[in-house]
Structures are given as C-alpha cells and as structure tokens.
Amino acid sequence: MLLKLKNLKTYYRMNNKIIKAVDGVSFDLKSGENLGLVGESGCGKTTTAKSINRILPSNGGIVGGEINFQGRDLAKLSEAELNKVRWREIAMVTQSAMNALNPVYKIGEQMVEAFQTHIKISREEALDRSAHLFSLVGLEKSRLNDYPHQLSGGMKQRVVIAMAMALDPPLIIADEPTTALDVVVQDGILKQFVYLQNKINSSIILVTHDISVVAELCQRTAVMYAGRIMEQGSTREIFKDAYHPYTLGLINAFPTLEAAKEDLISIPGSPPNLARDLNGCRFKARCPFATELCEEDPEIKEVAEQHLVACHYPNKVKEFREKAALPATWDQELESVKIKPQKKEKDVLEVAELKKSFELKSKDFFGRKKRILKAVDGVNFKVKEKEILGFAGESGSGKSTLGELVARLQKPSQGRILYLGRDISDLKKRKLKSFRKDLQVVFQDPYETLNPRFTVMQTIMEPLKIHNIGADFFQRLERVKEALHKAELRPVDDYLDRFPHQLSGGQRQRVALARAIVLNPKFIIADEPVSMLDVSVRAGILNLLKKLRDDLGASIIYISHDLATIRYICDRTAILYLGRIMEIGETETVISSACHPYTKMLLAAVPIPDPDRNRERVDPRGEIPDPIELPNGCRFHARCAQATAECGFEGKDLEKVIIEAKNHPDYPEVFARFEQIKKMEIKGYAVELSLQLEEDSRDSFEEYLWEKAAEWNESLPEAITKSSWQGNKLKLEFAAKNEPELRKTKTGQEVACVLYPKK
Incomplete structure (x- = not known):
C-alpha cells in the first residue's frame, strides 16, 4: 500500500x-x-x-x-x-500554473532549482534533464529560456507537470x-x-x-x-x-x-x-x-x-x-427550458467583415519595431430573434475579443456591426449608452466582475441608476428583487445585503446574471459563464440561460470551449480559429456531422465519462499559431492531418518537422542526419538550411528530408515548388496560397476548407 x-x-x-x-x-x-x-x-x-x-x-x-x-x-x-x-x-501539480511559477525567473532556472534543492546535480546536467522532460511534455527546449508570461496557459501547466515528474x-x-x-x-x-x-x-x-x-x-x-x-x-x-x-x-x-x-x-x-x-x-x-x-x-x-x-x-x-x-x-420543472420549435425570421444582429487588430511596439537594436496582432480577422455571422448562437474554439481563437467587439467594449478596426439594422461600430456617448441598455454581458469570472465593496442589492441596482430607471429607491428595489427571483436566488431577501465574498461561486454567477437581466435586455453575451463552476451549479446556470431566452425573448451569444454545453444550449454554433470562422451551422449538424478537420479535432478531444469506453486521444500537432505571423493559406493547415498541397504549406512547417524530429524522446538516432543542419532561416514562405556535408551527399540528404516530411504529412513534399543548392545551403520554396472562404456543404453547414468544393 x-x-x-x-x-x-x-x-x-x-x-x-x-x-x-x-x-x-x-x-x-x-x-x-x-x-x-x-x-x-x-x-x-x-x-x-x-x-x-x-x-x-x-x-x-x-x-x-x-x-x-x-x-x-x-x-x-x-x-x-x-x-x-x-x-x-510526493510532488504536486497546483491548479493555477501562473501562481506556481515565479514570474521574475526564467523557466530553466526554476527547473534547475527543483533539481538542486533535492539532489546533487550540476546546473548543466539539470538543464539537460529539464530539456528531456520538456520533450516528454511536448515543449521545445528553447522554452527553458522564457519567462512564465511568455508561455500560454497550457504551456505553463506542462512546465508544472514536468517539474512534478523531475525526480520520478x-x-x-x-x-x-x-x-x-x-x-x-x-x-x-x-x-x-x-x-x-x-x-x-x-x-x-x-x-x-x-x-x-x-x-x-x-x-x-x-x-x-x-x-x-x-x-x-x-x-x-x-x-x-x-x-x-x-x-x-x-x-x-x-x-x-x-x-x-x-x-x-x-x-x-x-x-x-x-x-x-x-x-x-x-x-x-x-x-x-x-x-x-x-x-x-x-x-x-x-x-x-x-x-x-x-x-x-x-x-x-x-x-x-x-x-x-x-x-x-x-423540485425542478424543465419543460419550459427545452428548445421549442419556432420560426426565427428577424435578424437582431448582423456582423460583416469584422476585424480587430492590436499594434504591438517593441524596441530592438535598430529602433522601434511595430507588429500587428490580428485577434479577429474577417468574421461574418447573424443572430436571429430568440436564438442562442454558440462560439467554440481553443484559447486564443478570438472568442472573447469577438464578444467584446459586439458589446462595444472594444472598437473594431474594420467591419460593420448592425444591431436591429443600425450600425453600432461608431456609436458614442448617449447613443452608445442607450445601446448598452439593450445589450448586457455576463463575464467568465464572477470573482473579478463583481465589486467586492458592493452588496448584492447595490450591484444589481447600479445599472438602474446609470440608465435612470425607476422613480425612486423602492421601485428600483422591486426591480432588483424581480431580477434575483428570475436568477433563482431565493429567498431574495436573504441575499440583498450580502457581499460577494459571502456567496458561493454559483451564487456569484447568478448575481452577475441578475445584474445583466435587471434592464430586461434584448441581447445577452455570455462569455464562458460556467467554465469555473461545479457541475451541479453549471446545470442550473445553463437551464437559467435557456429560460431567459424563452421568458425575456432575448437573443444570446454563448462563448465556450466546452462543446457539451454548446450542444445543450445553442441553436446554432460557429467554430472559431485564429480569429476566423472555420465552420458554422445548426448545432446538431455541426456536432453530429462535423466537416472541418478543426471541428473534428475539438470533438475528438472531449473526454467521455464512461469507464468502459476507450477514446483514442487526439493529436493536436502543437498549439494554436502566433496571430502576429499568420500561416500561409488555411490557418489550420500546420495542425491538419488531412491538409493538401493547396492548403498553404510553408517553410515554417518544414522547420517544425526538423525541430520535432530532433526533440523526439524515444528514437533520436533515427534522425541523426538532421544533425548535419547547422542553421535554419525562414525567408518569406521559403526555408534555407545551412548544412555540413559532402557535395555528393546532397541528393541523398534531400531525399531523406522529403521522406521525413512525408511521414509528418504526405502532402508536404508536394507543396515544395522549388529546391535549389548554393554551396552547402539548401533553399526550399513554397507558393503563396489564398485562405479558403466559407462554402456550403451537403449537410447544410458552411465550412472554410479546400476539401469541400465551392458552389
């Protein structure tokens, strides 16, 4: 034992x-x-x-x-x-990886400290073992030189797991x-x-x-x-x-x-x-x-x-x-929250060619350097009256930014947002205030979105004061109680004088919902409203959102990475990736007859709560790419096992093949020939390899490289349009490809993928 x-x-x-x-x-x-x-x-x-x-x-x-x-x-x-x-x-992997890592030390130094605190080991040996652990958890050894803030949430969690495994x-x-x-x-x-x-x-x-x-x-x-x-x-x-x-x-x-x-x-x-x-x-x-x-x-x-x-x-x-x-x-009656068949004709919201870019400035040896991060990059969709539209995708896909743009918490860089036929993109002052009375937002984290110094009554009454609703305090109090009753915080009087710290997570989220509905909005944006809640509380919040749709007649944008809750609550679903819609259609069709390889990958990653079933784990082929340097062609092609030569392969993909091969944990000797590569440079869509080899070995090395590239994706060698040698430098070039637009499929949804013909 x-x-x-x-x-x-x-x-x-x-x-x-x-x-x-x-x-x-x-x-x-x-x-x-x-x-x-x-x-x-x-x-x-x-x-x-x-x-x-x-x-x-x-x-x-x-x-x-x-x-x-x-x-x-x-x-x-x-x-x-x-x-x-x-x-x-006994090692421990804590819940918040950001809090588990020291923000002022590089990752490598923290790994070395974990080793040297418990065993006698040199710094060089500790770094070597750290690099090996990083390869096991799917991180490049170059990440040892990064600070925690330079890593995504998933990467930080993998670092903590590597630390936990360090001493076996x-x-x-x-x-x-x-x-x-x-x-x-x-x-x-x-x-x-x-x-x-x-x-x-x-x-x-x-x-x-x-x-x-x-x-x-x-x-x-x-x-x-x-x-x-x-x-x-x-x-x-x-x-x-x-x-x-x-x-x-x-x-x-x-x-x-x-x-x-x-x-x-x-x-x-x-x-x-x-x-x-x-x-x-x-x-x-x-x-x-x-x-x-x-x-x-x-x-x-x-x-x-x-x-x-x-x-x-x-x-x-x-x-x-x-x-x-x-x-x-x-003690629940759920008949009222089931999706009712209804004719939805009126468009409440129409978004056309919506874009949001952030300008990032940094300094280097040559002076200021400007880079553009494209968070939302040409999104089109409509939301009908009394409809719940879901947005799903990985972290970094642009879901929350999109919600903030629709709510005008951020100003779009380009495109139109039509609410009831009126363009809200440039609304200011009184007109913007009037619009926000109709549209309310429920944010992901109820811990951060409620003022800790306000009671529940003050929190929910504040929007009424801002919009001058109610003749006096008592009329507003009645509206507050009505909102709390709809949010199912009962008996209402027990909650009015409580502060956020005196409520559970689920109760705080219901207060956030009550604050959103106290104005009787026509539109609600719910951004990951249940991701941090217990399963029992989560069910109550999801049922409540359905009730709000039916009782208030509100249209809802529901943002989540949980496809199970998306399927439960949404009429239609859009799959977002790197700021663009990859697939959109009726929720049941998107889930049961997924077309885009990215949608299929998301579905394959959902765990099954059945111990008798074995699920084949998904191969995500890395993480979501950098939105500053968007991929050639289809922005999902580098992670897509079904990608063809038309999808937009480029030099970065070949570089990735070589790096993954060098970091392979089990069979490094298989890729010994890659040790002849002394330098790799990306030049546009091309890659240039500086090699150390004899002249008569060039052809065999090139064949070997293409063979390993084909193992990663059989279409990758086909995408190489030109290969040329200059001394011991091999340059491989790829053609620029256009990004696929949405096209209709036989099953009814729209999908942005070259695997489906344009109609």
Missing part, C-alpha cells in the same frame, strides 16, 4: 470560528493506481490534497488522523523530515490540473500524464470537479461532500452503479457530448457551512430522499467489494436511481 489515510481531520481558524474543512476522511491508494477525488467547491478536496503534503496555510492544521505514506505517518514528521519527502517522493516521485497530487483550459490543451496534458506515469510507474491523486476526466484517468474514485467521503469504489462502479444520492446528483448534472440533448438536473441548494456543528447526514438538507433517520450520522459501509457508501438506505438504491433521473425529484 502506497498511501493510507485514516480518519484525517484538518481544520482552519477564521474570524474566531473553526472551519472543519476535512472531518474524518479515510482512503487507501496502491502503487501505480490513480484515485479521483470529486465533489463540489468547498467540500474539502484541495484541503485533503494539501494535508497529505503538509502545505497548509498558517491558519490551518491537522488535528487528528493518520497519513501513512510508505510506512511513515506524515502527520507526525518534522518540517526537516517533510522537506525530504516533498517533491522527491512515486506519488503525484494533481489539483484541478486542467480547469479553465480548452479541451485540446486538456487532452494533451492528460495524454502526457498517462505517458509519463507509464514511464516512472507513479500513482496519481486527481482532484477535480470534471467527472469525465476521472472516468478516463482513474481506477478508483472517492466522492467528497462537506468534509467527508460519501462514496468510494472502483471508477466503473461509481459511474455505473452509484449508491449515494449525492453521487447520482453529480452524474445527472454533468453535460456530456452525447447526452447533451437531454435535460440537466442541478442539485438544489448549496453545501452546508462547515463552521457550524453538523449533525446527521451532511447531505440531508439537499437530499430528495431524506427521512427522520437521516438526523443520525450514517456509518460508511461496504455495499460491494471495496465499494463504500455513507448512506442509511443502500437497500433502496434501485428506487433512488430511477427517481434521481427525474427533474421533479429535485
């Missing part, structure tokens, strides 16, 4: 109160086994993870229980003894390692986890609220609630034969890609206050099956081999499973 927790208790002291964050947690973990720790925010998952490594804040401490790791009780070790265990034997620890604790990352980056990170775990035979404790990730990565699952474990067992049993009502509620609330057309059922209420003395079953206040017996604390009992449940009624599980799938069981 690698790790054994027995009756662990970890408490915090806050405002002269004792918060029982972890209150009697027990579980076992075998060597080479992965354990998923799931549950809502505030249930004690992260505190449990931090307790194992003893990295709690100053106001927290372990007050009871055992943490037996390889025969030692970590709860009793001194700080000096713990420092020998941390990172060397037997246990890795990953706390929400993929939260708020897009599905492609998430899939790549999980793929690297599996690959590296197989290399060093480590165990993983995965802390997350994304149960689909647990289904794919973990052999065992523990479900936490209010500081205790409600149910634990094999992942298959938890997903297929759950016993506890809380587990059933979590599974029903999770939107999957395949079941997204069905109703999502949120768990009403919120977890209890852990500063109070809790008696009986901790879930009883939210459990639809609670009885008087639940006033007694249930013991955790074995209902099958190594399947433990803390519930008084395991013998009624069949009845519970059937009733838990019904909305009425959880």
